[in-house]
Amino acid sequence: MAEVGIFVGTMYGNSLLVAEEAEAILIGQGHKATVYEDPELADWEKYKDQYVLVVTSTTGQGDLPDSIVPLFQAIKDKLGYQPDTRYGIIALGDSSYANFCGGGKQFDALLQEQSAQRIGKMLMIDAGEHPEPESQSNPWVEQWGSLLN
Secondary structure (H helix, E strand, O other): OEEEEEEEEEEHHHHHHHHHHHHHHHHHHHEEEEEOOOOOOHHOOOOOEEEEEEEEEOOOOOOOOOOOOOHHHHHHHHOOOOOOOOHHHEEEEEOOOOOOOOHHHHHHHHHHHHOOEEOOOOOEEEOOOOOHHHHHHHHHHHHHHOOOO
């Protein structure tokens, strides 16, 4: 089965909860999954021929949370072309803000620019409609995990 690195950008813990639930689902499917709460570039590079799942919330200004900004910048500044990276994104946000799920959208745009291969569609969860984000993410992760080989 696949190896999946789960990279978390969180402000209040919701993304971490979603990531931990995703880890349990993926392991239950027979995959090997590891959550990185304060991810570094070295962690990301371990998965260049495997799979990465980015689970990130969004600040009120549409930016990434501080916990994942160093990883984002390092990928942008040091990696460049990474066509062997296969990824998924779960973005948490609040549609009452102008830049809904902006953190996840930024990460997706960066990885697309670097020729990484997204598996499935990005999941965007609206905190205003779904106060328990795992109710939306768990079925998505089950389906996403079935796409991995």
